Amino acid sequence: MTSTPRPPSPSPSPSQSPSPSQSPSPSQSPSPSPSQSSLSSSSSSSDEEAAVNSFQVDLRGLVDLLSHHLYSSPRVYVRELLQNAVDAVTARQAHEPGARVHIRLSATAGRVTIEDSGIGLTAAEAHSLLATIGRSSKRGGEHGLETTRQEFLGQFGIGLLACFVVARQIRVVTRSARDPEAAPVEWLATDDGSYTVRELAHDARPEPGTTVHLEGRPGSEEWTEPAKVERLARDYGSLLPYDITFDDGEGGAPRPVTDRPAVWDRPFPTPAARRVALAGQCARLFGFTPLDTIDLDLPVAGVRGVAYVLPEATSPAHRAGHRVHLKGMLLTDQASNLLPDWAFFVRVVLDTDTLRPTASRENLYDDETLAAVREALGGRIRAWLTELAASEPERLAAFLRVHHLGVKSLARHDAELLGLMLPWLPFETSDGSMSLEEFAAAHSDIHFTPTVEEFRQIAPIAAAHGLGVINAGYTYDADLLALLPSVRPDLKVTELDAGAVTERLDPVPTDVELSLAAFLSTARTRLEPQACDVVLRAFQPVSVPALYLDDRQARQERDRTAALDNADSLWSGILGSLRGSGPRARLVLNHNNPLIRRIAGLPDATLTGTAVESLYGQALLMSQRPLRPADSTLLNRAFLGLLEWATHSVENPKDAQ
CATH class of the missing domain: 3.30.230.80 (Ribosomal Protein S5; domain 2)
Known part of the structure; x- marks a missing residue:
């Protein structure tokens, strides 16, 4: 914000409020005295006493700050008007318990007025409080209001000046309830930063209180339109503790703004x-x-x-x-x-x-x-x-059908709540969607997959072989499964690994596996560069020719190997020393599948190897895991190899026999 300094001009102190005959005109634009400024500075040295000067506030710059940086919208001016009125009425009731109070808001095209029967101001207070940035009648105990300060809405002293976000001119007519003999006061300010204060005749405002008149600035017409003002007043003030009415100036009865109790x-x-x-x-x-x-x-x-x-x-x-x-x-x-x-x-x-x-x-x-x-x-x-x-x-079931994620988020930090919600929270399992309590009744050993893709690949096979698997790839499910043993100590929860699945699948008779030793040897040799073992099993469904399985340890070993291949000599030595004998990924071939049996019977070892690579690629794609560069190369090679074999067989049918 850029502000333009102006030289200080003399102005009356609060104790020397101008009389109507002495009141400065708008063109004289008095500034607050140093004692009234919100910001002041002084400096001194041991040799001489420095002059005391006041910071000058550029009101146009302040309005720009309020409208473009502090407040999100000009709409807040209605809140400021209501806030000042409510605080004034609160102060009046603290000063004069039992006093009848009211707040009336009205608007016509380009003009907004709010009138209250609050505490009011004297001329000195108008100088001190209305024209000084950061000064508030709620501060300290200077007006005997400290005991009720907690009842006030305003806390920052910006006050009425915020209304300049929509107003060209603000006129305040006020009479103090603390000084019944004081005359009413008019405070008139414009958006160029000038203001005047003058006392009025006693009949200008017979009762204590304050009336604020706003004259809209060009371009702010939408914010002073009566329907808009009423809508904003209801939005901000419907629960305020005093009766507030609105008048649109069209002759109808004033309408209530407040709607109490809540x-x-x-x-x-x-x-x-x-x-x-x-x-x-x-x-x-x-x-x-x-x-x-x-x-x-x-x-x-x-x-x-x-x-x-x-x-x-x-x-x-x-x-x-x-x-x-x-x-x-x-x-x-x-x-x-x-x-x-x-x-x-x-x-x-x-x-x-x-x-x-x-x-x-x-x-x-x-x-x-x-x-x-x-x-x-x-x-x-x-x-x-x-x-x-x-x-x-x-009612709980109806709620959880829609918002189980929220309850899962809460339960992952609250074992007691998890125990309470076990019969209700849904999980995706190899037996279908069900609660953990239902699933635990059928499976004491609970396995889970960390990703949705792994679950979708293994779920049909797990269900066919009695293996209980839960999909922990959804939000919060893995955290809840980790917490489950603390709620149900009788349950064992482990991440699904390739060994657990392989053990559940039916083994192939020994004589059959021995007869296929050459085929399995070729398959293992072809997939060795991919760090993948080959296992022959018989499982359901028959339509699945091959199943790609790995676990966390296998993935870690694969990542370590990839890092080793790309590392310099120093890191190669360090990573090489970490080589372990952890489990590797497995390609489980389904002997029940006719395609596998036909591939196992191929006489051409090269074609067999290409077919195995194709099975590996297809199983990898079915698992929806990200492909490594080596996997993409293998897929391309296998695809092209099969195409070449197929076209070569067409050209030389005798060779294909």
Whole structure:
């Protein structure tokens, strides 16, 4: 931001407020005295005393800062108007308990007015508070309001100047309730940075309070249009603790802005009626009818509200915003740090009096208080799940059909909740989709595949041979399976390895395997460069000719070998010393498959080797693993070899016999 310094000009101090005859004109543009400036500096040395100067504020630069950097939208000016009025009324009631108070907002084309029966200001206070950046009537105890400071909405002293984001001119007419003899005061400011203060006749405002008139700047017409102002006022102020009305100037009765108490605090004849009312609020605020609702009543944390469960599944990475009211005033509808990450399946609307806003008052300040509230809200949602599991399993089942990912995310850090949810959380298994409890009833030894691709390759074969396999390639499933033995110590959970699968497959009779020794030798020789063993088994389904199996150790050994091939002499020695005798990948040939038996009977060893390489490539592709350069080379060689053999056989049919 670039600001233009202006030389200081004399201005009356708060104790020397100008009378109407002494009031400066707008062209005189008095500046606050050094004692009134929000920023001042002084310096001194041992030899001489330095002059004290005031920083000058370029209001145009300030407006640019507010509208383009601090606030997300000009719409916040309505919030600032409501905030100042509510704080003034709060101060009036603290000063004069039982005083009748009101706030009235009105708008016509290009003009917005708000009038309150709040505490009001004297001429000195108008100089000190309205025209000094960073000064607030809520600061300190200078006006005897320190005891009620926690009731105020405004905390940063930016105040009325924020309205210059839409206004060309701001006129304030105010009368103090603390000094009944003081005359009403007019404070008039324009967006060039000048202002005047003058006292008015007593009948200009007979009662204490303040009226603020905004005259819109060219280009801001959409923000001062009556329907827009009313809509913004309802959005920001529907839960404020005082009656606020709106008048569009068309002669109709003023309409209420506030709608208290909040829906979640209203009495209803039946729980069903309450659910209908809450669902209606959810539809208005968020645009969906909730699957369920969760009360968020945390008196100790100063929080009251409701969480709405989304009716459709959503991504765990999606962080849609929640609506947070601070002492009734809408703070933000995009609070993304209010709930734990796992609670992505709800949208929340709540009111709080404990959380801190950011400087722009458009989000929550992430501090220890918010962290504690976030944990407490997460605990309330968890308690709701526990209650459903204990007393309303049908509602829980309906919820989990849509949002099992959220519960899995929570359960991976909570063994107790995992144990509670075992009968409900769905998993993809070799026996079909079912809960862990159902699966554990059939399999005491539970195997899992770390990727979806491996599971899809092995699942049909595992099911046919009684091997219990769970697909842990989906989000959170591997974490839950790792936690499962702590909940069910009788269960053994291990990652599926090639040896476990091979052992479950039916062996080929010894005499048959001996008769195929030459074929198996050729196959193993051809696949040795791929670090892959060849095993002959008989398994179902018959339609699968070959199965490619490996495990974590085999992959690690393969990666080590690849690194060794590409390493320099130093690293070759280090990696070579790490060579172990760990398991290697396996190509399991299915002797039940007719194609395998025909390949095993080929008289040409070269053609047999090419066919084996083709089987290897096909099994590798079926497993959907990424291909290494050596694998791609083998696939190309096998494909071209088979093509050449096929075309050569056509040209020389006698050679093919």
